Amino acid sequence: MIEKLKKNKFLATVTLIYGILFITNTDKAVLSVKNSGYYIKEMLIIMPVVFLLTSLIEAWVPKKMIVKHLGDNSGLKGYFISLLLGSVSAGPIYAAFPVCKTLLNKGASISNIVVILSAWAVIKVPMLANEAKFLGLKFMFIRWIFTTISIIIMGYIISKLVKREDIPMEEEKIEEDTILLRREYCMGCGLCEKMSPQYFKVENKKAKVLNKNISYKNKKKVKEVQDKCPAKAIKVG
Structure with a gap:
């Protein structure tokens, strides 16, 4: 129990704060839970789409293209x-x-990642349209120009201060002769089940591993499944 709490310190702390808040100020606690529920619901709607997008980038966009x-x-x-x-x-x-x-893993530079994040946050097209509506076209345009210049300068500076090795890039470790399946990347195509039914099965439109330990005589076949998986969701140790 103590080990689980140590591994989930943040969640345990938040739960404790909610508990104290329910005792000391029930109305604020209820409001807080409602707000948290709203954001959790939003994430449950958005994040599956994001995982699908990242898996498509991982599978279909060549690293050479990202680097170029x-x-x-x-x-x-x-x-x-x-x-x-x-x-x-x-x-x-x-x-x-x-x-x-995902883009960083495939070769995008730190400066360009900073630009993407910053543009996503402050100069998205819907945001600019609303800004022009409420604050005027001239204000929006001048703000956009200076923000864009600042974003590019910031990207350059951060790329000099933060190196690629400063960012956690490690892949999930895979034991020798075992299968790792990243279900969030799986597209449910069923190719793995057709090629190697003794190791894979599709349930609820997602593949699952029936036996993660690979025998020596089957390893070559499972490696073929890994290479042909369109979402690159399968890794073999």
């Missing part, structure tokens, strides 16, 4: 593409983090 257009040597073109990606994106800013992590 968003990598360290992409220059002004990279900044322009990053601004465009951030500006046309939908959803709250927390939805940008897994997308940017």
Whole structure:
């Protein structure tokens, strides 16, 4: 029990605060729970779409393309593409983090990731439209110009202060002769079940591993499943 609490310190602390709040101020506690419920509901709607997007980037966008257009040597073109990606994106800013992590893993530069995140946060197209409506077109346009310049400068500075090795990039460790299935990436195509039914089965439109331990004679076949998985959801140790 104590070990579980140590591993989930944040959750335990929040639960304790809620408990104290319910005792000392029930009305505020109820309001707080309602607000938390709203944001949890929002995340449950948005995050599956985000995971699908990240799995598509992982599976279908070649690393060479990311490096060419968003990598360290992409220059002004990279900044322009990053601004465009951030500006046309939908959803709250927390939805940008897994997308940017995937792009970073595939070779995008830190400066371009900063630009995408910042553009997503402060110069999205729907936001600019509302800004022009309430504060005027001139205000919106001038603010957009200076914000864009600031974002690019900030991206450059952060890329000099923060190196790639400062960012946690490690992959989930896989034991030798075992299967790791990232279900959030799975598209439910059923290819793994067709190729290797003794190890995979599709349930509720998602693949599951029937036996994570691979025998020596079957390892080559399971490796083929890994290579052909369109979502790159399967990893073999």
